[in-house]
Structures are given as structure tokens and as C-alpha cells.
Amino acid sequence: MNGSLVAPGARLIDAATGDVITGQALAAAVGAVAGTVAGIPAGAVLARTGLTVGAAVNYLGCWEAHRPVALLDPSLNPQTLAEMVRRFRPAAVTGLDEGSAGAHPGALPPGYDRRVLDMVGPAWVRRSDAPAPSRPSPDLGLMLATSGSTGDPKLVRLSRAAVVANAVAISEALHIDSSDVAPTSLPLFYSYGMSVLNSHLAAGATVVLVDGGVLSRGFWAAVDRYRATSLAGVPYHYEALARIRWSPAKHPSLRTLTQAGGRLRDETILAYHEKIQARGGRFYVMWGQTEAGPRMSILPADRLPEKVGSPGCALPGGRLSVLTGDGTETRRAGVEGEIVYRGPSVMMGYAETAADLSRGDDLNGVLATGDLGFLDEEGFVFLTGRLRRTGKIFGIRVNLDDIEKMVSRSAVNGARSVAVVPSESGVVVWCEGDLDAAGRGAITTLLAEQLQVHRSGLDCRAVEVMPLLSNGKIDYRALEAGS
Template structure:
């Protein structure tokens, strides 16, 4: 299917024998295979229906997601390891017409007949298909904003959203047919999915694995397969440093990308310096699921002198700032809420099947909920989040700012807040006694407002972000 004359996932446009994906067991998938699988799916599943996809990083999952979107079926991407109650809640809310899942999970759904098998994935019929509500003709994909909470609230992404963001990412990262990105992030996560969409859009080859950067087979695979790019969230880069990546030969890797949260300025500088001396490109990026994936990036050559910045808008997009009255801020170094305009701004949210017939509610403009400022060169810097503000003795304080202050003494930190009290969670006991004093000095708020607690390790979401929700629940326990 096309949007504006351009095909999303144009698998027929590439040589049939060109490699589309290779997994860590040696199995391969060509662009011709993707085209054939898409045609097979069309004979079994009607367009404009909804598929609940239980996602693993496998060739079958890659092929299935591409086939569903190409044939106009709307997939809901959900982690295959999600709790049974989470899967059941999504089935109840969205009444999917088909279930798409790894074949080894099929036995858990004995009442759902198999319609089709695609490599290691099976497509199962659901119940009462005739009673389903219609989906909007522009709707292409449903994806969660949070992989950790199990919330059924999903973001409605249109075909134009996915295509424009894939094209923009491919443009500023200079992605071409010879590139080989590794699936270092889950495909049900918006950042992980954007790696798939931006590379398959230009005929590149995905290196597919479910392994993490902490596992030796991951590194064996990317070395043998000739990986050219690696994507990671802040936790990924913290682990890379611990593993000695900054002292290693990058081999075939020529691009590193980082998004999914703020990486400390110190680590940005370390990786930017490593990239400069290794002759590779390091991109710090910013995005939200509500903008499909990506809104801004720091050009590779500016990562060092613009450490801490989220950069400039992606091709085709525009960043802006608004004050508390909604007026646009034009002056440099003035904080406001960050906004974005562009064709990748998604249609809105959904919480049930009936919402899938709704059209575009955002009209190309998104207020992100992040606080930011713009420097004299036009580069943007996140300074906090509207919902990450604590009120200490009548003074509003950004929890994100407090974390950045603490990173001068400790390597890992997370701040959670309640009325007149911030809990500072750290994994390093060496400097805990000094943190309250440091924060008091920097914020001019009495040290009694800061409670430092030692924790073995910070809880992480499935995509490596700090799980503030879990920390807050521990604080209340």
C-alpha cells in the first residue's frame, strides 16, 4: 500500500535475492521471501482488521510485522513475555481479529484455529470476527508508550507517520542498502521498531537476535555477520562502558545511535571521543512514541561540543517552545515546554477497539510534556519533565536536574518525589553521605528534603529505562 505515491516497506522494489534479514542461528530471509509471505498473508487475513502480535526478535516476527502492515492489517505490538493478564486485557479491550504469536505459544490458545504459519510464527483466528468495529483507513500500527506497566493505552500510528519517520531517519543517518543494523532493542518498542522500518525501507539487511549486549553470543554474532550499526538506550551505553567497549576495536560498526532517555553528559563525551578516534559516527537522538519514534538528533560531528543537547529537528520536522500561557518562545536560553510539528506526529491514543475508527486528532502538532531550552545555535536541551517536578518546601525542583547533579558523584542514580521529600536511589555506597549536602548546596533547599537510599540495582523496564513507577511503589511500601 502507498502513501503519497511512496510505498511503505517496498519489498518488491529490491532484487528478490537481496538479503533482508539474517538471524543468529544462520537462517536468512530475502526481500523475495518477504514479498511472498505478504501475499500468503493476504489470502488468509482481511485488510483493515486487527492483529495482536506477541513480539520476539526473530525472523518470523520481522516477516509477519512487515506482511501485516503491507497488507493493511493493523498490528498491536506486544511483548511475547508479557504477563498473561496483560495479554488478556489487550484481547478484551481491542478484540483482535487474529492472534499472531511464536509457534511455541500456540498450545496456550487451543480454541483458536491456525490460519497460517510463517517461519517460527503462527496466525490464529480469533472469535466473533463479524462483530468487530472498523478501523480508520489511515491507521497502520498500534504500539504502547510503556512496555513495563502493561497499560492497554496505545498510540495510533498512521501509514504516513511510519513512512515519513523511516525516511527521515534513513536520511540523517545516511542509511543505505549496504547497512546491517543489529536488533539490540525489542521490536515492540518504538525505538526498536524504527530500526526495522528505516532500514527495510531502503533495502538494508537486519541482523536479528534476541540476545542482549551483556551476552557473549551477541558480540560473536555481530562480528561474524558484519554489523554496521548499534542502537541503545542510556542503560545500554552504561553497560557498554562496563564491558570495555570504549577500549575495543569497533570492527565493522560505523554508527552508534542513542535515544530512549537522557544519557549523562559525561558518557556522551566519552562515546563521542571514542567515535572520533575510531572513525565512526555517534548520534544522540530524541523522540517519543507519540511522534512515531524520532523528533531530533545531534549531528555526529557535534556530539562533543553539544553534549547534553537533543540537537535539531529531523528532516521535515520543526521543534518549538511554548511558555505557560501557550505563547511561542523565540528567545534563546529561555525554558518552556517543548513542542514538535511534522508528518510523523501520530493520530492520537486508543484505549479500546472503538477508538480505532477515530481519525487524526493531533493534526501534526505535539506538545511533548518535556521542559527544554534552545541555545543561540538553535540546539535544544531537555531540562526536565512537567510530570517530573517535585515541590520541596514550596519550591519546584526538577527530578531530572537532581539526577544530573548526583551524577557528579555516583554512576547510577534515580530520583523519585513526594510532597516535601525526594528519595535519591543509588547503587554506589561510597558517596551516599555527601549527596544530601551536595543537593542542598546546589538547590538552596535544606538537606532534610533529600533521603538517600542504597539499592542493589536500579529496576529497569524491558527496554532498559529506569522504572520510576516501581521505585515509587517501593518508597510507599
């Protein structure tokens, strides 16, 4: 590919209106946004990105204009967005009208004017007399936040080449072609959702922009109306669908199911594998990280159930190995350590300020994932734990230390000490002290609101005495074992 993310024949469908944009019309819409973006001050764009055709075209237009763009949750806390504007000094913040009712960007930042840009819509645009950051690296294409709405999120810096390489590798691994139709079951600002959009458009396929999520009737009405061929989901989606006894047999056009964003229980994987296989379809387990653009491995559907429990082998162009405790790297079967991924989609590095956007490639294609595991004799990876203090709630990465701080700073009484650990379904918040059911419920409500996730991904529990290591620190491994 030549750096474009939209192959001839690719289509965007607006499920709300039925409008179809393809061919010359899609190219013209993307080109119009690119022309508008070229006329704003130099620098990156922060784009509030909802599940709309306008948001997708805005992203593609920034890409076409070679303008680095950060895809952000449109319901991002206004204070967090204001802090990101202060730190990154973007050329503009677009998508001010994106998001559901009540999602608003907050007050106009100092040094910016509110303007309505042709084909882009309402935006904050940096004034010409405002301090401007140094120009971003010409290789930089896309930025994604690392931690949702917790703390002050860092941005993952992905090069243009990395984004294209991952889109092509996914298209190849999943056999995506022009006959495929993918609904937006995931947010576009979430790396998995972004990769579904990219991999389908790059293959000349169709993406149906539909909001509401996989538990809404409107979503499945759109799946049937536009004969969607695939569904992408995180563990929460598949577990929730299993609880309502959903079956792909209800939607005859579906032929591919993919799962990433955390570990799905083996029995659930096998159940969906059997259901879709009975109809001649395929279930793919994948593994990835935003820092890898984002997907790194795939378990071929024909290796289930033989390899259940593994997210597969590296995507085409990638390579997995294990970093042992003594600092050596190996691909020997059965050796456990931190999994290392090498490939063209690895990020350039993180960004915490505008100055970081000017840096080149810090990692040179090598990512220490922070996941612990081992390879088997065929190179299939098996994950056994995490090296760093992060977790995922419905596929959205969260910083566990940030969550502990939120609870500690809250006005909920009775919790003397707080420890947060990951679980298969989200996170467990352990509270030491006299915390009754009402207190635990208050903490769950507080976190659900601040993290903007459903409360079912948060399990608040009481512990009489927090387990400690010999050095006096909290024994997180003991808490994980009890979760």
C-alpha cells in the same frame, strides 16, 4: 515511497540459523503473510513480537495487507494481554509462540479460536459469531503500547504515512544506505527498535535478527559474523558497556553508534564520540517519543563535543518550538517551556478501546511532548525536565503513578507513603516509614518482576518524613533534587 517499508535489496538475516531472506524470497514471505491475514475477520491484529525473522515478517505482512498491527511484548503479563483483547477485540492475536522460555499468552479469550495460520503460526482468531468492533481507520498502520507492562497500556495510533515518513527521515539523517547492516539490539515492540528495523529496510539495508542483548557473547558474535555497521542503544546499554570497558575498536565493521531513549551522561557521550571518531565513525544522539513515530531530533556527529547536552535539531520535515506558561509558542533562543514538535510522523492520537481505532487524526501533526526545555540560537533543543508523571527504565517508558500503586498494594510492611521520581538511570522509589534494607530489596524485586526490567534500574530509598508542599501534596521536585 509508495507506502512500502521494504525497498529492493533489503535483507533479513536470522543470526540463529544463518538464513538470509532478500529480494524475491523476502517479498514472497511478506506477501504470503499478507494473503493469510487478508482471510481473517476484519479488524486490527495484536502481534506478540519477539526478535525473530518470523515476527518481523509477520509485522511486514500485516503492513502489506493494510491491516493495522499492534506490536506487543511477547512476555506481556497474560492478564494484561487478556484485558487488551477484551478492550480492542482484534481480528487475531499472533505470535503465540514468540518469546523466551516461560513467556506464554495465557488462556484462550472468549469469542476466539486457536488456529495455526499459514506463514503466521499459532494464533487466536476471532470467531465469526463473536461481537466485532467497527472497522479501523484506513489511515491507521501501527500501534505501540505506551507503558510497557504497567497498568492497562494505551496504544499510540500511528498512521501509515507517519511510519513511512519517520523511517525515511531517519534514513536521511543517519545516511543509511544499502551497505548498512543493523543488529537488533532493541526489542521490535519498543518504538526505537521498530524504527531501526523500518529505517534500514526502507533504505534497502540489512537487519540481523539476533536475541540476547548487547551484553551477551552471541550478540557480538553475530555483529562480527555479519559485519554489522551500526549499533543502536539506550543509556543503560552504553553505561553497561562502559563498565565492562567495551570499545568499538573490537569490532572493525562498526562505523555508526546511535543513542536515544533517555539522557546519557555528557562524559559518556564524549567518550564514545572520541572512540568511534578515532576509527572514522560517527556517534549520534537522538531524541524521540513513541507518539512521534518515534524519533524527533538528531545531533549531527560533527557538532560534538560543541553541542554536548543537546539531542540536536528536528529531523528533516519536523519543527521544534517552545510553549510558554502564557500559552504562546516561540522559537526564541533561551525561552523555557514545554517543547512542541510538529511533523508528518506525529501520531493520530491514543486508543484505549476498539472504538478509538476508527477515529481519524486527532492531533493534525502537532505534539506537545511533555518535556520541558529551550532552544538555542541555532535551534538545538536542550531538555530540562518532564511536565508529566512518566519516566524511563532502560528506554522503556513507565507510568510513575502506576508504580506507586504497585508498591502501595504490595504486602511489603513498613512503607507508610510512597513517591516515585525519575532519575538519569531509571526511577527512584522513596518510601516513608520503618523500611529496612530487606524491605527495600523486596520492593525492588517486586517491581523488577512486574515491570519486567532489570532491578538495577530501580533504586528504592527510605525517607524519614516525605517532603510536602504547602497544599499537603508530596513535593516531587524536592525528591528529584535529592535523587
